[in-house]
Amino acid sequence: MSRVLIIGAGGVGQVVAHKCAQVPDVFSEIMLASRTREKCDRIAAQIKRPIKTAKVDADNVKETVSLIQSFKPKLVINVALPYQDLPIMDACLETGVDYLDTANYEPRDEAKFCYKWQWEYHERFKKKGIMALLGSGFDPGVTNVYTAYAKKHHFDEISELDIIDCNAGDHGKPFATNFNPEINIREITQRGKYWENGAWVETDPLSVSKVYNFPGGIGDKKIYLLYHEELESLVKHIPTIKRARFWMTFSDNYLKHLEVLQNVGMTRIDPVMFEGKEIIPIQFLKALLPDPASLGPLTRGKTCIGCVVKGAKSGREREYYVYNICDHEECYREVQSQAISYTTGVPAMIGGMMILTGAWRGEGVFNMEQFDPDPFMDKLNKHGLPWQETFF
Ligand code: NDP
Secondary structure, three states, rough: EEEEEEOOOHHHHHHHHHHOOOOOOOOOEEEEEEHHHHHHHHHHHHHOOOOOEEEEEOOOHHHHHHHHHHHHOOOOEEEOOHHHOOOOOOHHHHHEEEEOOOOOOOOOOOOOOOHHHOOHHHHHHHHHOOEEOOOEEEEEEEHHHHHHHHHOOOOOOOEEEEEEEEEEOOOOOOOOOOHHHHHHHHHHHHOOOEEOOOOEEOOOOOOOOEEEEEOOOOEEEHHHHHOOOOOHHHHHHOOOOOOEEEEEEEEEEHHHHHHHHHOOOOOOOOOOEEEEEEHHHHHHHHHHHHOOHHHHOOOEEEEEEEEEEEEOOOOOEEEEEEEEEEEHHHHHHHHHHHHHHOOOOHHHHHHHHHHHHHHOOEEEEEEEEHHHHHHHHHHHHOOOOOHHHHOO
């Protein structure tokens, strides 16, 4: 029986609030706090169980500390933006409360996400006797757990890992992103990078692609190589991996829009002067694009995210695929959100459950693959993200 404070009332925060509310024996009391309180109240009104709401600017450590001190949660689930990771971790340190997020810290002025900043909190969290669980969404998150599960049950040694993220959904809009547009576009427009033989290999943005045949009736889709944060922690914690890559599907239409927006400077993250005022083009673009939360009732089709793992078992080479297929419309019927928010919010809730029930425990800062994957895999099947596996 534990109180949880959820920070961030966007697409993902909505799913986390719904899913925590479905498990009252673990999440005994819930508070949803965000910069705009009305968004929290709107979500609270969708949920049958009463949940508390509050306004907080999580960039301001003092504000978060005083909210934590007044509500007294056992855990803070951070589903605001990556910029807030460090100030929220500071507030957890000050108050002695466990921490969980779904995306690693990223400075505002540089599209460069890596674990360095958050891993540096390890000793301080350890000394305080609290834990931080990093990247408990789908990718990162479930993909890390899938890899740990493959290692535990199916391989003596993993040598290759391909994480493949397919969104075969359609929202009918000419151009929209499935989660926060600013974070999404920063991720996609940076240079690609993958791990090979002990070093990072860089590629031009979206310059490497191939066609992949997805299960579940999705069929052939073009996938593009991107850098994604779980590669960094996975090659650190599973050092036998010789090659690790991350792939994502994009439609030709999406890429055409993105190219034009980039060419005219609309994806820039540095300030420009406009009518005597500084604006950041990508933030202006975010204001014009559809709010990802508004895509819920419009999106049809499925997502398929999984890991293709190669390696050896009992001296023989094998290839294994573990994945989840999620239906946008089914997600909307359950929690009034599309599958991208759903596939992120459910693992955030399950990560919270792992911490609060003691199934996963440690002092310091941890990535998902450092814990026993079995209880998490079990909960995925029970809470809306069933997985399937196959050997090639
Ligand atoms: P949204 O933009 O929809 O929501 C973000 C929320 O955070 C908004 O409610 C926003 O408030 C709030 N927020 C922003 N700044 C602050 C602040 N300073 N203090 C308090 N609240 C703040 O994003 P999503 O829900 O789509 O994404 C949430 C997180 O999930 C992101 O970090 C994203 O990277 C991550 N993610 C992870 C995935 C994974 O698989 N691991 C996949 C998809 C997303 P306001 O409305 O007032 O702006």
